[in-house]
Amino acid sequence: MYAYGIDLGTTYSCMARADQDGNIEIIKNIEGKNITPSVVEFISPTEIVVGETAKGDAILAPDNVVLYIKRSMGKQDENREHHGQTFTPEQISAFILKKLISDAEQMTGEKVSDVVITVPAYFGFDERQATENAGKIAGLNVLGIVNEPTAAAIAYGAQQKSKEDKVVLVYDLGGGTFDVTVAEIVGDKVTVVSTEGNHTLGGKDWDAELMSYFVAQFCEKTGVTADEIYEDGDVLNELILKTEDAKKELTSKNSSSFTLSMGRGKRAKLEVTVEKFDEITRHHLMSTLELTKIALKQAATKTSSKGKSCDQFDEIIFVGGSTRMRQVKEAMKKEFGVDPQVFEPDEAVARGAALLAHFLSTDQPQQTTGLGEGQSAADERFSEVTSKSYGVEAQIGNSMMLSHVILKNDAIPCSNTETYGTLAHNQRRVNIVVYESNIMEENTELSFGKRIADGQLDLPAGLPARSPIDVTFSLDRNGMLNITAVERFNGSKCNIIVKTEGLSESEVMTLQAQTSVIKVSDGA
Template sequence: MADIAIGIDFGTTNSCVCVYRKSALEVLENSDGGRLTPSYVFFLQKPGAPIVGQCAKKMSDMLPSNGIYEIKRFVGKSFNSLKKNLPYYSFDVKNDSGTPVILIERENGTVKLTPQEVCALIFTKLKKDVETKLGHAVSKAVITVPAYFKSIEREVILAAANQAGFTVLKLFNEPTAAALSFYYKKDIRSESYSLVYDLGGGTFDVSVLKKHSNNIDIIGVDGDTNLGGKDFDNLIIDYVCEELAKTYRYNPKKERREIRRLQNKCEEAKIELSTAEQTIIILDGFVPNQRVVTIELSRQQFESRAQSLFERTIKIVDRCLKSSKVPINKINNVILSGGSSRIPKIQEMLSNYFNGKSLTKFVNLDECVAEGAALQAAMLANSCKQKIRKMKMTDVVPLSLGVMDYVNRMHFIVRKDTPIPAENTLQFRTTEDQQTSLRFDVYEGERVEATKNRYLGFLTLNNITPAPPRLCRVLVTVIVDQNGILKIKASEVLRNNSKELNLSYTRGWRSEDEIVSTLVDAEEHEAEDDSFENFAALKEYLLSYCEAVQYNLRFLKLIRKHKAIHDLCENTKNVAVSLGIDKIHEVQSMLAEVQYECEKFAQCYNFECMPPC
């Protein structure tokens, strides 16, 4: 039985574990008897192991500075990006060379924890509870993550799970997991399109999927890693704090214990407003010199405060559809996932966006992602105990990935719509004599002019073998693995010299002004790109020609004798390197001049390493 694989929905607020066995899905209860495990870690002041789960959440109310929660929002983030939300946390977060570190004071000293270490503690708790429930060891798991989690965020989750003793079969995108659960239960065989709206405690995902036969193709993904139920809670916290400041001149944000208690009260109020038109927030012994304080909050007031966040989710839905090129009327199912999608106003706005379409709701919105992860785990485990009808999940690279050369031309290494996992290699050559390093700037997009695409990062390969121009070759490989992690490798052909870089690549996210226009922009500017391709080739040839002439003059010790030719090439390079496509005629004239002056010497002295015509 040890080969059974489980599915884990590692959530901001709660985590859930599910297993597929005996031809059925089973959400596994934790040691507290609950189907959801709060993603909380608590440290007692006395030395001892930390407490995780429901008990940790309760004890955090008593000693807020020692309780850690919402750690998923810290994963892979810089300290500066978290600053605006830190006042809502009751534990200490410090800046450690740009990364967040959590500090817990105990009797035997201060404990410093990274987000990865906190995640590992939660995974350890989940693993222990699963093994107790099933009665045997479990090591294989599929773990869900937001679809647009960056490489660094995915790597932290992988490392934390490994630290807890899990072998991760796959990091599975959350909305895809919800869709798999939906399709499997409904057993839909005909071709159809679905949109998954996954709004959880801390993150928001949208995916557009196409189902045909036993295949599910992910067509488009979008979302926001800092948008979820906790943001709605914080709006209510702000409202309560405003009321307390106005009536009692009291600000609980300065009190850790009170802000922790207030978080619980406001979360309860938000949940109540999903079924009731009005609620009362009762604060017992909360305000100095006031035994009980009551604050009324209506659904209308909450919706008014949260309207901009609700609208933000609809905008993300809209741009995901547009980037996927799937018309609204082709969407057969709008699938809700995540606890925050219960909010009535969100359901109303989403239905209206789809022209009054009925929404597809799971019986339990908090468990459907874990169910999808369990189904995927069973499909990957190949265990005789988990026989299952397999469905092929096909994700694709949304936009082409490549590197820029020294004339600003994009070399496409992995083309858009390539199935994931994807890998391809291109060969590059040095351009200068005795060159010892090559820098590769990585871009995502469809334009031939690299800088019109989205910049992702760079990789520099140093200590390459010095050689004449174009003789040293470097292979650049772009890999997008099954977990959505982008890797760039550069390796010298002549010897064992290589370097790797994992980039912060996002599967579906685009900035506001890039989203809708990326593919359309490439189509509309196809003629412009063709012109730039011709210009870049011309400019590249001119620069390579000049460099090769100078190399031969140096190698043959002819610089003094033909200094005018050497200087002509140097001046031409200096001028040409900064010329844009609007100066193509100047580049043509310079090439004609250089060739006219140099070609006779090239033939006379039998120049080597000249660029091919």
């Protein structure tokens, strides 16, 4: 039985599997395509449609269609209401997964169970846990959650014939997220050096700028107001799809045009040149360049196998459908003097995930893999870093600060310990408040962090002030976090297992039962 890799994308999703020889197969959907739109339409309380039909129906039934649900992952206040029922982002993502699974089972004749699901490198703990929950709700055994650019680098390294050691810059611009990762490829192993990104920046934002330009143009030509357009669901959704088509057309042509109509005889031809498109979206492009420079600055502190700092990369690898925009390639080549290599932008992530799924699902004996003690086949294939810093609230001087125990870009899995002290004599308990942040400094203001968990350590009577407490943070390959606090005097201990707020294992099972009674189809 195969294990599968799933690129659960913001705009499109893709699925692949790998055999024991490392041959990777993209699993087509039942429409015969390699990618499936990550769009869900709620037809009735007991039936939903996922994919091309749902995307097309965004014009006809906008209130029943959900787009870009990936941007809501890990946010408990972004549930959706349809036909009198409430659906969490995890549930909606699970519907997309169920469509992918159903199609794969029909196309291969094999049951799908074991999977690796990819996420943006810049996803935090809540988003990663929500993605794993989505897999569980869909009835899957989630072997791992892996960063998208890491998966792409693994796929790229696997197809290199020369097997030359190199440092690559993976620039991953998808429909709704952006990641940039510096990774070293040595033989068959990919070692991530640094990562940066923004999981709310992607091709969708280029679309939004272009659509605003079309709205202004339509208003000028017809006399309607922008509010009238945005309040007309049918016109708005037609404009969304035509804007996306126009952006795609500009990848090969110097201009694009179409006609948009509203009621009361309002009709106009809308057009845009590639120069204008580049102008109105330049600030988004510049954001990706700035994040790329930050990742390279962080990589400069580490040394490659060739003895050079890791910011001196050999190749730029383009991943993600939005890298097809001409402005992206031109800007990266101008900035860094390297001609980017376009590597299967829609499929690379799923391919790498499939390879990892294969290795995570097989227990290969050490004598056949050449691994060291305690290593797995997957360890031989990749080494990841954390995209976030993690720490606790602590008094530093006279202020309560965020004291980091694990710093962003630390290699994972890892386990780090810091020692703190009690504040007062005979203190009977300590509150362990856990934060994640994007800051790479040892200490920072609490406002720069996000509180993700807390626990309480009970203390014995009579301890003097500043009695030592060891706090250990253990972060596994999937970005899952465990914290242990131990008071040294008599070994009083507190364990904190960080879980997504508001969604327990029992709730996952309840949601799984709810979604199982809803029919998922392609609408054909």
